[in-house]
Amino acid sequence: MTDAIRTIALRKVYPAPGARRGGPASEQIVALAGLDLTVGDGEFFGLLGPNGAGKTTTVGILTTRVKASAGTALVAGVDVTTDAIAVRQRIGVVPQRPNPDRGLNVLENLVFHAAYFGVAHAAGTSRARELLEQLGIADKAQAKIDHLSGGQQQRLMIARALIHEPSVLFLDEPTVGLDPQARLALWDILRALHAQGRTIVMTTHYMEEADRLCERVAIVDRGRLLALDTPGRLKARAPGGTLVELALDGDAAPSLERVLALPGVSSADVQDHTLRVYTERGGELIPALIREAGAASRTVRDIHLSPPSLETLFISLTGRKLD
Ligand SMILES: Nc1ncnc2c1ncn2[C@@H]1O[C@H](COP(=O)(O)OP(=O)(O)OP(=O)(O)O)[C@@H](O)[C@H]1O
Numbered sequence: 271m272t273d274a275i276r277t278i279a280l281r282k283v284y285p286a287p288g289a290r291r292g293g294p295a296s297e298q299i300v301a302l303a304g305l306d307l308t309v310g311d312g313e314f315f316g317l318l319g320p321n322g323a324g325k326t327t328t329v330g331i332l333t334t335r336v337k338a339s340a341g342t343a344l345v346a347g348v349d350v351t352t353d354a355i356a357v358r359q360r361i362g363v364v365p366q367r368p369n370p371d372r373g374l375n376v377l378e379n380l381v382f383h384a385a386y387f388g389v390a391h392a393a394g395t396s397r398a399r400e401l402l403e404q405l406g407i408a409d410k411a412q413a414k415i416d417h418l419s420g421g422q423q424q425r426l427m428i429a430r431a432l433i434h435e436p437s438v439l440f441l442d443e444p445t446v447g448l449d450p451q452a453r454l455a456l457w458d459i460l461r462a463l464h465a466q467g468r469t470i471v472m473t474t475h476y477m478e479e480a481d482r483l484c485e486r487v488a489i490v491d492r493g494r495l496l497a498l499d500t501p502g503r504l505k506a507r508a509p510g511g512t513l514v515e516l517a518l519d520g521d522a523a524p525s526l527e528r529v530l531a532l533p534g535v536s537s538a539d540v541q542d543h544t545l546r547v548y549t550e551r552g553g554e555l556i557p558a559l560i561r562e563a564g565a566a567s568r569t570v571r572d573i574h575l576s577p578p579s580l581e582t583l584f585i586s587l588t589g590r591k592l593d
């Protein structure tokens with residue numbers, strides 16, 4: 271079976287603001303430094319990375335909006351540079367910033383877009399109504415765009431992206447700016463679309479979102495691929511396992527030497543009345559840690575467990591936090 275997406279040594283260099291074309295390399299911004307990705311047919315795939323990682327640039331190239339500087343990008347086996355029109359027929363795009371036509375109402379936005387892809391008016395209208403229903407904004411069909419909330423505009427963008435029945439759906443940071451309730455509603459919509467067999471490529475800088483939704487996640491930073499795997503396997507790669515934090519009362523410090531000697535402890539430190547222990551054993555270690563605190567005449571005021579996360583992995587790969 272053909273992969274939904276394949277990029278080989280994909281590279282994008284932007285001229286720095288104000289730089290001359292063909293100016294010195296020092297004036298260039300390397301947004302993608304040779305990216306190799308493969309997304310399987312029907313997969314829910316996440317591109318996770320901080321601001322400026324190159325996520326939008328990658329989506330831009332794959333959706334024929336940005337021209338690559340070097341390398342190859344294929345969508346459903348079709349080369350984006352040599353056959354952009356065929357690629358556009360196969361993809362739906364939800365951009366980072368909603369860009370509906372504000373001169374048209376909700377339904378008209380969809381029907382107009384359908385026409386652009388050669389869908390006849392009647393078929394476009396019935397498909398549009400179906401999608402508005404599916405996305406929970408059927409009552410807004412005649413509404414002006416400016417009367418929609420941010421979440422409703424985002425849903426309209428998804429409906430628009432799906433109007434010509436594409437096989438691959440791209441969503442660039444689809445939940446930024448949504449309140450928690452709207453975000454959860456959008457997650458449900460995306461899960462339903464995926465369950466219908468669509469390939470979904472989503473960018474995000476929310477680890478939890480990538481973890482909860484995606485079957486595989488590529489962690490990108492500064493135009494490079496740092497890791498690519500299922501969220502479960504990526505988290506298992508995070509060093510040190512679970513972080514156990516104990517807030518302590520009193521001044522005497524528990525013996526770090528003894529804490530480090532406990533089974534499964536990979537590192538430990540005490541700072542500002544907090545004992546932090548990384549352990550392969552998670553919560554199992556808590557009784558022993560409480561005993562150690564007691565031995566140093568300290569009472570444990572609070573205990574917090576953080577399971578291994580994509581954030582822990584990102585920190586270990588880059589030395590920086592994701593946000
Ligand atoms: N049109 C452009 N001209 C010049 N530089 C650009 C352009 N678009 C992006 N860049 C630069 O390329 C790099 C990657 O940007 P990109 O928008 O792909 O990142 P991103 O991962 O989508 O970030 P964000 O999370 O902020 O949306 C950044 O350093 C950015 O400043």
Ligand SMILES: [Mg+2]
Nearest residue numbers: 325326327366
């Ligand atoms: Mg972006």
